[in-house]
């Protein structure tokens with residue numbers, strides 16, 4: 001009987017294994033590049049034909065993944081990108097990095113995982129390893145992928161191998177990237193774990209094996225819940241301390257001098273990104289199936305999702321102090337991406353802030369050097385292009401709302417002729433603006 005486990009381990013060891021990556025987005029593209037850079041032949045798959053085409057031209061459609069890196073990899077000829085899923089049968093390992101959004105009622109939308117599972121199942125062959133990397137609730141790999149693959153007649157752990165390994169991308173982080181972030185891996189069985197650990201170990205600095213896919217799935221959700229809950233705590237304290245006339249940012253700076261048992265989280269305009277605002281609700285949904293309620297997560301969600309409304313209320317209050325109403329005022333929102341110095345606008349609270357300001361009658365513009373034109377999405381279509389990042393442009397507005405602390409905004413001169421700023425990121429204080437007796441615009445925190 002053929003020993004597919006030993007065969008795959010051998011191919012991984014001598015780099016003759018071909019690695020397939022499905023979904024060439026923020027997670028899949030860097031992952032594909034890391035395997036290529038580790039000496040593997042790689043095939044990237046995406047349903048959006050524009051992505052493979054751009055990559056073959058040596059272009060990067062993700063700003064923090066440099067064009068040079070993509071061009072260098074594709075010039076070496078070991079990596080290819082395609083929308084032809086028949087090429088899956090040529091891959092020894094298939095890593096799935098497709099989206100896991102929420103549906104209209106904040107329920108998990110597993111349609112991308114299911115479609116991809118069907119595509120793989122249709123072509124599954126002996127000796128293949130499949131790893132799900134998309135963030136999801138515990139049980140997804142076993143409940144959604146395993147039955148699809150077993151239908152092929154192959155046995156898991158002998159004919160094919162199946163694992164879950166969560167991605168931990170932090171776009172724009174200068175110290176940690178795909179290659180040096182420890183990789184948690186949970187296999188469906190010991191053989192699946194062994195081959196998955198060997199594969200990631202050949203490309204990543206550190207692999208952390210765990211006892212099951214469910215533990216790996218839950219570990220990722222815990223990481224995101226941890227952030228969502230702590231950010232909610234910072235946001236709630238912002239509201240409480242503000243009423244008491246205490247500066248929450250100064251409080252956090254003081255507290256973080258404690259050398260143990262404290263980790264700073266900061267308030268802001270609301271949650272953004274593809275993970276923190278969405279993933280925790282995968283767990284609350286699944287928990288209900290088991291008759292338990294994840295109350296911390298729900299409460300954190302309630303607080304965090306109320307922040308854009310709070311920002312708009314503060315803006316109305318700020319204008320009112322200047323004898324103006326939101327209706328008819330010119331408002332400039334600084335930052336459309338969800339965090340500083342990246343071009344990712346997914347789930348960014350700036351969208352809701354802009355829409356709420358607009359529906360209150362304000363004339364709203366935005367400035368974001370990373371996003372020259374607002375892309376239409378599933379929920380928003382602002383039909384706006386960024387105004388230039390200049391002092392003259394800033395001065396044309398009645399109030400500026402700082403939503404994202406891009407480095408481009410950290411130049412005090414930009415605010416020389418600005419009268420009023422609503423700041424959700426403490427950016428003005430970092431420029432020495434807005435303090436008691438300080439020159440420059442009046443600054444209200446939100």
Ligand SMILES: NC(=O)c1ccc[n+]([C@@H]2O[C@H](COP(=O)([O-])OP(=O)(O)OC[C@H]3O[C@@H](n4cnc5c(N)ncnc54)[C@H](O)[C@@H]3O)[C@@H](O)[C@H]2O)c1
Nearest residue numbers: 023024025026027046047048097098099100134135167169
């Ligand atoms: N972005 C992050 O920082 C991050 C971090 C950790 C985990 N994750 C998780 O990783 C997964 C992917 O996220 P992302 O940020 O890379 O998303 P993304 O939207 O940037 O990329 C997903 C890609 O998959 C493609 N795609 C969609 N359906 C497909 C299909 N059926 N077959 C092939 N390709 C398909 C899309 O065209 C897109 O290019 C999600 O589960 C997410 O929660 C994301």
